[in-house]
Amino acid sequence: xxxMKPIYLIILLFCFSSFTPLGEDxxxxxxxxxxxxxxxHQQLIVSKAVMHGIQPRMLxxxxxxxxxxxxxVYDFMETTALSxxxxxxxxxxxxxxxxxxxxxxxxxxxxxxxxxxxxxxxxLKMLNLQQGVxxxxxxxxxxxxxxxxxxxxxxxxxxxxxxxxxxxxAQ
Numbered sequence: 001x002x003x004m005k006p007i008y009l010i011i012l013l014f015c016f017s018s019f020t021p022l023g024e025d026x027x028x029x030x031x032x033x034x035x036x037x038x039x040x041h042q043q044l045i046v047s048k049a050v051m052h053g054i055q056p057r058m059l060x061x062x063x064x065x066x067x068x069x070x071x072x073v074y075d076f077m078e079t080t081a082l083s084x085x086x087x088x089x090x091x092x093x094x095x096x097x098x099x100x101x102x103x104x105x106x107x108x109x110x111x112x113x114x115x116x117x118x119x120x121x122x123x124l125k126m127l128n129l130q131q132g133v134x135x136x137x138x139x140x141x142x143x144x145x146x147x148x149x150x151x152x153x154x155x156x157x158x159x160x161x162x163x164x165x166x167x168x169x170a171q
Contacts, residue, residue, distance in 0.1 A: 034067035037100065041151060048155045059158060066102040075099065079149075087141045098145070101154045108144050109136065111157050127156050 038045070038060055049056040078096060085094035091106040098105070115129055124130065128147070134140060147153030 030068045034064055034070075037067055038064070044152065045155065048152075048159055052159045054159060059155070062158065063101045067100055070100050070102065079145075083145050087138060087145060090136060090141065098148045099154050100151060101158065103148055103154055103157060105141070105144055105148065108148055108157050112144075 042056075045059055046056040048054075049059050075098065079098045082094045082096040083098075086096070086105055091104075091109060095104050095106045097103065112129055115124060115127060119127075128143075147156065
């Protein structure tokens with residue numbers, strides 16, 4: 001009989017446990033929670049948007065569907081197991097949604113690669129990125145997961161992905 005590594009068993013269990021039927025109210029509770037979350041974090045979202053010349057409503061519209069689907073308990077359980085696998089082996093082995101905005105590490109990697117090519121040094125420093133650093137080594141994957149676990153970190157990935165930042169090449 002084939003033995004399954006514990007990490008794969010945990011992932012499998014989380015996949016099956018994440019399918020829950022809708023209650024009588026559909027998504028009413030989730031919509032209220034998403035609205036409340038946006039109100040609580042509005043100042044941070046507005047400040048990031050204004051800093052980069054982006055309409056705050058655009059950022060809120062992008063993240064709202066993910067906030068409706070976000071479940072903190074499932075996110076914690078799922079990302080705990082998958083984070084370890086991602087840090088050790090990369091996105092080819094574990095590319096999962098993380099945090100309130102449900103961003104995947106592979107998305108963050110693409111944003112970082114594009115940012116290193118397109119953004120000016122001041123913006124790169126603000127995003128905690130450096131020229132000449134390999135995007136896909138274990139230390140960078142660990143740092144990426146840490147950024148993705150914070151709201152501010154996810155906003156830092158969201159803002160450049162809107163395409164509204166300066167396209168001045170890094171020097």
